[in-house]
Structures are given as C-alpha cells and as structure tokens.
Amino acid sequence: MTQRIDPPLSVTDPELDALIRAEERRQADTLRLIPSENYASRAVLEASGSVLNNKYSEGYPHKRYYQGQVNIDAVEELAVSRLCALFGADHANVQPYSGSPANLAVYVAFMQPGDKSMGLALPAGGHLTHGWNVSVTGKYYQAIQYGVRQSDHLIDFDQVAALAREHRPKLLWAGTTAYPRVLDYDRFAEIAREVGAILVADIAHISGLVAGGAHPSPFGKAEVVTSTTHKTLRGPRGGMILCDAAHQKRIDRAVFPGLQGGPHNSAIAALAVAAKEAATPAFRDYARAVVDNARVLAEGLLSRGIALVTGGTDTHLILADLTPTGVPGKPAAVALEKAGIVTNYNSVPFDTRGPFDPSGIRIGTPAITSRGMGPDEMRRLAGWIADVIEDVEDEARLARIAGEVKDLCDQFPAPGLPS
Numbered sequence: 001m002t003q004r005i006d007p008p009l010s011v012t013d014p015e016l017d018a019l020i021r022a023e024e025r026r027q028a029d030t031l032r033l034i035p036s037e038n039y040a041s042r043a044v045l046e047a048s049g050s051v052l053n054n055k056y057s058e059g060y061p062h063k064r065y066y067q068g069q070v071n072i073d074a075v076e077e078l079a080v081s082r083l084c085a086l087f088g089a090d091h092a093n094v095q096p097y098s099g100s101p102a103n104l105a106v107y108v109a110f111m112q113p114g115d116k117s118m119g120l121a122l123p124a125g126g127h128l129t130h131g132w133n134v135s136v137t138g139k140y141y142q143a144i145q146y147g148v149r150q151s152d153h154l155i156d157f158d159q160v161a162a163l164a165r166e167h168r169p170k171l172l173w174a175g176t177t178a179y180p181r182v183l184d185y186d187r188f189a190e191i192a193r194e195v196g197a198i199l200v201a202d203i204a205h206i207s208g209l210v211a212g213g214a215h216p217s218p219f220g221k222a223e224v225v226t227s228t229t230h231k232t233l234r235g236p237r238g239g240m241i242l243c244d245a246a247h248q249k250r251i252d253r254a255v256f257p258g259l260q261g262g263p264h265n266s267a268i269a270a271l272a273v274a275a276k277e278a279a280t281p282a283f284r285d286y287a288r289a290v291v292d293n294a295r296v297l298a299e300g301l302l303s304r305g306i307a308l309v310t311g312g313t314d315t316h317l318i319l320a321d322l323t324p325t326g327v328p329g330k331p332a333a334v335a336l337e338k339a340g341i342v343t344n345y346n347s348v349p350f351d352t353r354g355p356f357d358p359s360g361i362r363i364g365t366p367a368i369t370s371r372g373m374g375p376d377e378m379r380r381l382a383g384w385i386a387d388v389i390e391d392v393e394d395e396a397r398l399a400r401i402a403g404e405v406k407d408l409c410d411q412f413p414a415p416g417l418p419s
C-alpha cells in the first residue's frame, strides 16, 4: 500500500538520524583542518537536498533523452553561465559526479588507452588521477610522472620540460593536493605549447581561491580546467570541467555518454548557488582570509620549531614535516584529533616512511576561515598544535586543549549547521 503521509527522518530512521546529528556536533565542536574540507552554506545544502534529486535528465539542456526538463534545463544553464562568468571560461560542463570522474572524462576526451599523459607524482603532492599507478589513469594510459626538487621541494620545471620533450605527452596536468605553493601556469603553458600537449589545470583544491582572486588563475593559459566543487569553492560534492570553446564537444561527449549516465541535478543546482555566492565581494574577502590565515598559522608553527615543507605557504595549505620532532604523522594526527583538531597524516616529499605511517601532517584553513576565524585564532591554534606534538601521550593536556578548542568553536558558529 502507498504511504500517504511522509514522516521525517527522525521518525522513520532514528538510527541514521542520530548519526547525522552526531556529525553535526562533531563539525561544530572541532577545528576542521583537512584542507580539502569546508562548510557549505545553508543555501547550498538546501539545494543539495532538494526534489531535483528525483529527476532523470541524460543529455544536455534542450538535448535530453527524457521529457519533463523545463526546470532542469534552466537549472543547468544557470550553473553553466554563472561558472563561465565567474572564471572567464568559454564553456563549463557541470555534470561530473566528482573531481576524479571529471579528470577521467578529460582522459576519455583526448586519449586512447596506452597514450601518454604527464602529471605530478602522488608522493610529491600530486593527485591519484594524474597517473599514479594504483589509479586507472596510471593503468590504462602511459603515465609519465614529474616531481619536486630535492633541494627546495618546489616543482622541478627543468625535469618537467625534459620529460615533456622526451615523451611528448598528449596531456600535461598541472594540479596538486599536497603542495603549499602557487603554480606557475605560464611555465606549464610554455612547455605544453612546445611539445604540443594540452595543458590541463586541476584546481580542485584552489578553485575558491582562484574565483576569489587569491591564487593566480590558469584561465587563458590552460585549455582545460577541472575542479571539484566542494573544497575551497564551498559548493556541493561534485566536479566540473571548464574549457575553451574548441574543446566543448569532446569534453561534453566524454562526460555523457562516454563516462556517465544521468547527472545529479540537485548537486548541479547547489553548484549554481555556490557560483553565485563565489561572485560576491564577501567571497573575495573569504578567499584572501583563507590565505592570510594559512600564512599566520605557518608562522606560528615555525616559531614553535615545527618544520614546514618549502618553509611555509602561499595557499590555503600547510604541509608540516614532523621528522625532526621524532613523532610520525599518524600518532600526531591521532593525538590532535583527541584535542579537537582534525588533520590528516600525509607523506612529505622524499618521505622515508610508508604512506600509511608517513612523516607529515597536512593542514588547511578553508573550513576554519568559513567560521570567521582570523589571525588571533590562528596564533592560538599554532600553539595548541605545537603543544600536542610536544607530548602526544599527555592525555590530560589533550583533554584540556579539546575543552579550549570547544570554547573557541562556540564563539565562531559554522555556516550550514543548526545553531
């Protein structure tokens, strides 16, 4: 029999509802420093959870394989036009389910299996989907991997140029997930042009900073730009591909029908909302504050003797090399979580330890900056992190810091969470 009334989640599934409420509390009461995470606004969350979830719409606006698209076409067109205006791009495909499928679609668009592509190696701060060997992008395609210099841990452009000349890859990826410095897109573009490669900028981590003018833009330099939509851009979980008009057809065909079926319309609607938010002066201030906060936090950590890869940051991200402290990344991250400070352990360049127990921790300021925290809070945070690492087994100290963290969090309510 059809159920006529529609009880809320708390009634139909109290077990699941309790988990969501507990996660709300965790996100409210901890300092979330994972650099790929953020707090989406209430408006973005509302669109994500809307009835657009219920609609199938394979194809693109006005070229669909299902009827009933009057509202869905308008939603997708709004997302596309807002993103093109925000970034200064000719075309945007907003259908990729996340960052990894967006990247895979770029391979599908331009490469045959066995063709060569080039990207930054994972241990040097690159992403799995730039050709690392456990990813299909490293299995189905011939992946050439460049790295960072041993001397200063910056991208080794001499190596990039030499490998590009030797291998003449079809795609050259410029993008990072654990690299604290801005990327020189001019240099990448010059190398790509010389060898006839398509330069693909993957701005998954930094798209919000690019939109807000706090990181150099790859647009006009890279022919194709991919991104997630849920990191610094503060949108729903999803992916997107922006490109020059010349590549529109190939990219669209690669996403659908090449790789995906029906788009996630609720995510596309929420992305349209995020793109509108990102076009405001307040978002420019946010992007600037993310970078300023990271710099102040980095200075605070350095002043407490914590070594940072490349000696600091000019983005939202800090990679601390804990080798000199004698505490590996994993026990540090576990102790920090007990103190209410959530980071992730991470390899550092030329790490002598394995990926499941590496030497570093990766820290980012996007989420705490969304709460409105500023330089004073960054200095307190640097002190807490250094105190935890000084003695990861002092449970009383960890508990005391967790209490102080909670008090600070109470002063800076997070967007999107019930107050």
Ligand SMILES: *Cc1c(COP(=O)(O)O)cnc(C)c1O
Residues within 6 Å of the ligand: 036, 098, 099, 100, 101, 103, 126, 127, 129, 175, 176, 177, 202, 203, 204, 205, 228, 238, 239
């Ligand atoms: C996060 C990230 C991705 C992948 O995004 P998912 O949504 O996790 O699939 C791709 N590239 C880079 C550089 C990233 O940081």
